[in-house]
Amino acid sequence: MLKILTINGARLHVEDQGEGPAILTLHGGLGLGSRQGDVAAFGVLASEGYRVVSYDQRGNGDSEAVAPYSHEQFIADTEELRQQLDLGKIILCGSSYGGFLALEYALKYPQNLAGIVLRDTAASNAYNDTAKKLALKSGLPGVDAEMLDRLFAGKTRSNEDFLQMYKAIQSLYFVTSDPEILEARLKGVKVHHETHNWAYANNIPTFNLVDRLKTIQVPMLVLCGRHDWITPLAASEEIAREVPNSRLVVFEHSGHSPQREEPEKFYREVRRFLAKAFSKAELK
Known part of the structure; x- marks a missing residue:
């Protein structure tokens, strides 16, 4: 179901599908990305007992272009959306640039998370x-x-x-x-x-969360294609090495999009993680 919600002064387009424990997705490709890729990747889970929420972040897709586009603003939008939709504890799925934001959210709002799924992302600008x-x-x-x-x-x-x-x-x-x-x-x-x-120009030059990753205690699944060029495997290896309760899965025949190039393995790993993480979390 498409919803248009006003979040911190910007009208955002939100896809809200299914019922059950909530999965909230953060798309990548700021300026080019949208909810559509996340709906394609995670929407199938809405028929498997999960509530899947994907949205165009401000200044992306169909959502209103209202600056600032800072990490602080993006994660404030994520939190306001979580509250408006009464999602309780969520599993946050961040892809590429969305993974940068998922990590930022985890550091500020750990109490709201049952787990994190990262796909082809990084914790700094070092790559x-x-x-x-x-x-x-x-x-x-x-x-x-x-x-x-x-x-x-x-x-x-x-x-x-x-x-x-x-x-x-x-x-x-x-x-x-x-x-x-x-x-x-x-x-x-x-x-x-x-x-x-x-x-x-403004966010990436100072982006570096590596020294803080050890403080993230929620379960984390780190997914990465072996041949990813934009966020190379070393970036995911670093995250998995630093986050205590994390697991790295490498897709040997994928680039930046294992959900498209190795979908069977992708869904197998995601489903296993969701079931385990939600079973351990208090959802409300």
Whole structure:
């Protein structure tokens, strides 16, 4: 069910499906991402006894573009949404940039969590140079140092400029990719280059939670594709090494999206984690 809720002064588009213990998802790709990817990945769980809530964060997808786009604002929105929908203790699922925010939320609101699922993410900005080098090594048309520097510095010039950058690097996200499928995906993207620019110019330069990860006590499932270029496996290994109650699962035949490239294993691991985490938590 689609709901449009006013959260901290911004109208957000929210998909609220199913009944039961609540799973709240945080999409990645600020400025390009939306709830649609999370609905596709986690929506199936709404028919399996879970309540699945996915939403377009402010300045993304169909939601209203109301600055600021700081981590503080994003996690305040997550908490306000949790309260408005009366979700109780949740399992928070953060993908890519959404994983940055899930970690931030866990550090501020640990009492509200039954567990965390992270997919292809990082706890600091330390892997940006590695990602750039991997992208340059690919030799893809349109991928050069100047473009990557602007992308990672939050200096996209327009929605069209940002979209063309994403088009150039899109195949990097997968081990195997079909050009027709990639082109179809591009047509469905709603672009907000200002959101991306804010995040990468203001949030990412100081993003580093590594020294605080040991304080996260809730159960955590860390998922990562072996061939992820943008948040390399080393970033997930670091999180799993530092968070006491965590488990790392590596997808040997995936890039940044194991939910698409190895779905059977992805769902097997997620279902196992959800059942165990919710069984141990007081949900209200």
